[in-house]
Amino acid sequence: MTIFQNARFFTTVNHLKDLPPTRAEIAFVGRSNAGKSSAINALCNRTRLAFVSKTPGRTQHINFFDLGQERYLVDLPGYGYAEVPEAVRAHWVELLGQYLQSRTSLIGLLLIMDSRRPLRDLDWKMIEFFRETGRPVHILLSKADKLSRQEQQKVLASVKKELHDYPQISIQLFSGSKKTGIAEVEQQVQGWFAAGAGAAAEENGGEAGTLPG
Ligand SMILES: Nc1nc2c(ncn2[C@@H]2O[C@H](COP(=O)(O)OP(=O)(O)OP(=O)(O)O)[C@@H](O)[C@H]2O)c(=O)[nH]1
Ligand SMILES: [Mg+2]
Secondary structure, three states: OOOOOEEEEEEEEEEEHOOOOEEEEEEEEOOOOOOOOEEEEHHHHOOOOOOOOOOOOOOOOOEEEEEEEEEEEEEEEOOOOOOOOOOHHHHHHHHHHHHHHOOEEEEEEEEEEEEEOOHHHHHHHHHHHHHOOOOEEEEEEEOOOOOOOOOOOOOHHHHHHOOOOOOOOOOOOOOOOOOOOOHHHHHHHHHHHHHOOOOOOOOOOOOOOOOOO
């Protein structure tokens, strides 16, 4: 029995004032279409818990999934999707930025990047932005099924090398479609929940940066 086994949809939030009471939660972020919602479904062993779409921009609000034991998974809107009206994009960026910076119950971030195009400008912005919170980030190099085994190892090594100076970041390969890398994510997330990682992170004293959008 895994910690994701009994996940249920809990609530959708479009304004910070509607966020549920703080418990312990981990959030999925990344470029639009990177595979965040697919990763949630794969981890929870469900097909339509989180909405997946070929069209970028499918997840537009903050969606909470209840794992039981006062723990939540949070599916966040993707960044980097050019086709949204400016006013909508600005709203997402605001919502996302405030959530990431102020949510005390957020104990760790799962950053999803398409393994064929990792570490793009907005991913770096996210990494730098979130770094100020002092909380850990675990990167999933998603859609690994699209790469050969050799390419997978190459991209993993190169991303590790690029993030060498970020000790709070760990990295793995993942495929929601082939369900590979699930045990590794579980182990990571379980560790965060068990340790209450980041909960002890000191109040964010840094200057707020600008978020990707
Ligand atoms: N081959 C392959 N395709 C995947 C995988 N994960 C996601 N996809 C596809 O990528 C597309 C986007 O997946 P989503 O999970 O909706 O992506 P998202 O990051 O939630 O996107 P937004 O909600 O727009 O931010 C869909 O067509 C998925 O079927 C994977 O592991 N392998
Ligand atoms: Mg989504």
